[in-house]
Amino acid sequence: MIYLKSRSEIEMMRKSGKIVAKAIRECYEAIVPGKTTTRDLDALAERIIKEAGAVPSFMNYRGYSANTCISVNDVVIHGMPTDDPIMEGDIVDIDIGACLDGWHADSAWTFGIGKISPEAQRLLNVTKESLMQGIAQAKVGNRIGDISAAVQKYVEKNGYGVVRDLVGHGIGRKLHEEPHSVPNFGKAGKGEVLREGCTICIEPMVNEGTYRVKTLEDGWTVKTADGKLSAHFEHTIAITKDGPELLTLE
Ligand code: MF3
Numbered sequence: 001m002i003y004l005k006s007r008s009e010i011e012m013m014r015k016s017g018k019i020v021a022k023a024i025r026e027c028y029e030a031i032v033p034g035k036t037t038t039r040d041l042d043a044l045a046e047r048i049i050k051e052a053g054a055v056p057s058f059m060n061y062r063g064y065s066a067n068t069c070i071s072v073n074d075v076v077i078h079g080m081p082t083d084d085p086i087m088e089g090d091i092v093d094i095d096i097g098a099c100l101d102g103w104h105a106d107s108a109w110t111f112g113i114g115k116i117s118p119e120a121q122r123l124l125n126v127t128k129e130s131l132m133q134g135i136a137q138a139k140v141g142n143r144i145g146d147i148s149a150a151v152q153k154y155v156e157k158n159g160y161g162v163v164r165d166l167v168g169h170g171i172g173r174k175l176h177e178e179p180h181s182v183p184n185f186g187k188a189g190k191g192e193v194l195r196e197g198c199t200i201c202i203e204p205m206v207n208e209g210t211y212r213v214k215t216l217e218d219g220w221t222v223k224t225a226d227g228k229l230s231a232h233f234e235h236t237i238a239i240t241k242d243g244p245e246l247l248t249l250e
């Protein structure tokens with residue numbers, strides 16, 4: 001059963017979402033190329049979330065042992081903190097979740113650090129726009145497959161691969177709840193019907209090359225199978241009678 005949120009519950013999730021958006025922005029702004037590590041950013045995000053009175057959603061989630069997922073270049077998702085400095089020209093996915101008063105929000109944004117290649121910039125632009133294409137389908141009466149198909153169509157039209165092995169999800173009292181899968185590929189008109197008060201995360205992961213990915217021995221870090229770049233954008237969305245509302249904005 002998909003739990004449908006009331007207006008006041010959606011507003012609670014928006015409060016969590018504002019904290020997430022602020023943490024992502026402040027992490028990005030803190031990056032000094034050649035110096036800042038993803039471990040530094042993980043500590044910064046923890047501080048920002050806790051100072052706002054919230055709890056990092058990812059810590060201890062199914063055994064995950066960090067506050068953030070920060071995924072650099074060919075890391076697709078679930079990058080764990082490391083001591084390697086972020087470098088000029090990297091693309092860095094900062095994925096953060098926060099829980100305030102029992103309500104979760106989850107968002108991710110991929111940033112170019114300093115001057116990046118035109119190819120990398122195009123990947124970021126297309127991935128971000130694929131999320132927007134998906135969000136535009138998050139309307140009362142549509143189905144999950146309408147979101148999935150819109151994302152896939154836009155990504156593939158632009159010559160990229162959309163990751164199959166990881167998907168978006170319902171969110172609310174839990175980081176991951178029903179609907180358990182909001183895929184970034186699939187058929188329009190299929191899947192669960194979207195109703196007012198349904199809150200979901202849409203999170204396309206888009207690869208420059210093959211959509212295939214591999215998980216490292218740590219059980220978390222997911223990389224592209226071919227070593228090419230990958231980008232990831234995510235928002236927490238509420239489906240309302242007035243259309244999709246983005247809850248992870250400042
Ligand atoms: N945004 C990702 C997701 O929704 C991050 C989860 S990381 C985890 O699945 F550690 F919490 F699993």
Ligand code: CO
Nearest residue numbers: 106201203234
């Ligand atoms: Co998510």
